[in-house]
Amino acid sequence: MVYFTPGPSQLYPTVKGHILKALEDDIPSLSHRSEKFHEFVKDSYISLRKLLSIPEDYSIFYTASATEAMERIIENCVAKKSFHFVNGSFAKRFYQIAKDLKKEPEAKFFDVGKAFNCSDVSIHRNTELIAITQTETSGGVSIPLKDIYALRKQHPQALITIDIVSSIPYVNLDYSKLDCIFFSVQKGFGLPAGLGILIVSPRAMDKALFLMQKGFNVGSYHKFHTLKEQGDKFQTIETPNVLGIFLFHKVLQDFLEVGIETIRKQTEEKATTLYDFFDNHRTLQPFVSEKKYRSKTVVIIGTPDGSKPILAKLKEHGYVVGSGYGEMKENQIRIANFPAHSTNDMKHLLQAIPQ
Ligand SMILES: *Cc1c(COP(=O)(O)O)cnc(C)c1O
Numbered sequence: 411m412v413y414f415t416p417g418p419s420q421l422y423p424t425v426k427g428h429i430l431k432a433l434e435d436d437i438p439s440l441s442h443r444s445e446k447f448h449e450f451v452k453d454s455y456i457s458l459r460k461l462l463s464i465p466e467d468y469s470i471f472y473t474a475s476a477t478e479a480m481e482r483i484i485e486n487c488v489a490k491k492s493f494h495f496v497n498g499s500f501a502k503r504f505y506q507i508a509k510d511l512k513k514e515p516e517a518k519f520f521d522v523g524k525a526f527n528c529s530d531v532s533i534h535r536n537t538e539l540i541a542i543t544q545t546e547t548s549g550g551v552s553i554p555l556k557d558i559y560a561l562r563k564q565h566p567q568a569l570i571t572i573d574i575v576s577s578i579p580y581v582n583l584d585y586s587k588l589d590c591i592f593f594s595v596q597k598g599f600g601l602p603a604g605l606g607i608l609i610v611s612p613r614a615m616d617k618a619l620f621l622m623q624k625g626f627n628v629g630s631y632h633k634f635h636t637l638k639e640q641g642d643k644f645q646t647i648e649t650p651n652v653l654g655i656f657l658f659h660k661v662l663q664d665f666l667e668v669g670i671e672t673i674r675k676q677t678e679e680k681a682t683t684l685y686d687f688f689d690n691h692r693t694l695q696p697f698v699s700e701k702k703y704r705s706k707t708v709v710i711i712g713t714p715d716g717s718k719p720i721l722a723k724l725k726e727h728g729y730v731v732g733s734g735y736g737e738m739k740e741n742q743i744r745i746a747n748f749p750a751h752s753t754n755d756m757k758h759l760l761q762a763i764p765q
Pocket residue numbers: 417475476477478500543545546547573574575576594595606
């Protein structure tokens with residue numbers, strides 16, 4: 411089977427070999443206080459910085475998931491007021507976490523799958539953090555980066571956080587305009603789930619330290635302060651996902667070998683193939699109508715005759731695509747376009763779709 415599901419998804423082709431190697435080398439039994447562990451943590455930081463051009467003064471933290479990163483960001487960057495652009499389930503989760511943590515978040519709600527300009531929205535001046543889901547995996551909308559960067563100019567007092575779980579490693583960021591950036595590895599990196607990455611600007615670190623010193627509850631073992639102190643020593647307080655970090659560092663090396671430009675170019679080519687196919691299909695149409703806002707990595711297609719028959723047909727051919735998210739389960743299919751999905755697989759998938 412080839413999994414075109416938007417997370418977890420198809421494993422990157424090298425991962426099986428890396429898992430076998432990890433077992434051979436007893437990686438799962440390795441102490442997280444050992445020199446060998448520190449070496450590949452260090453290597454993962456270096457490779458990730460190189461692959462994604464992350465500035466040296468931005469910190470990299472390991473979390474258990476992207477959802478954990480949302481909670482850590484609210485705890486460490488917000489005394490009271492966050493602002494959330496909510497256009498789908500994942501953005502809504504972030505907003506709900508701020509509520510659960512007893513902050514006073516505000517939100518602007520948009521229809522799932524619809525285009526909007528985030529720099530047109532009025533945001534109160536006392537907002538400490540603006541949260542944007544750059545690619546909403548539930549609705550297939552990608553917010554153009556230049557609209558996100560415009561927020562920096564409009565709201566210089568606020569920290570800006572973006573969720574890039576389903577757009578990484580395709581998305582190419584200007585970190586100077588962003589403060590907290592997070593993702594998990596089971597989507598674009600083609601790895602087993604259970605590892606999140608949080609990238610934090612010096613400004614966000616300062617805010618976390620300020621809140622901690624003021625006596626706010628910024629969390630315990632995964633407060634930014636502790637994550638940084640430990641991370642600087644290539645350590646974690648808890649026993650982390652050692653196997654997950656090992657596999658991540660291996661896949662980072664593979665991606666570096668292919669080259670990020672190649673990965674991005676292939677993603678664009680496959681996205682063009684996908685959208686061209688469905689724009690010309692008799693009944694199956696892309697859910698996001700405004701082309702500028704269509705995600706290149708999560709393609710959502712309306713299925714007027716129900717998603718089930720198509721899912722079943724594709725399964726017969728060895729392909730698993732996602733159903734619609736939540737309420738849209740029966741009315742849509744979702745196709746992931748990650749580095750693990752080869753151009754050939756994509757072509758064959760489209761050939762298996764009923765005309
Ligand atoms: C999958 C996904 C998440 C959740 O990731 P976890 O690793 O399961 O916490 C968050 N945001 C977006 C946009 C996602 O696609």
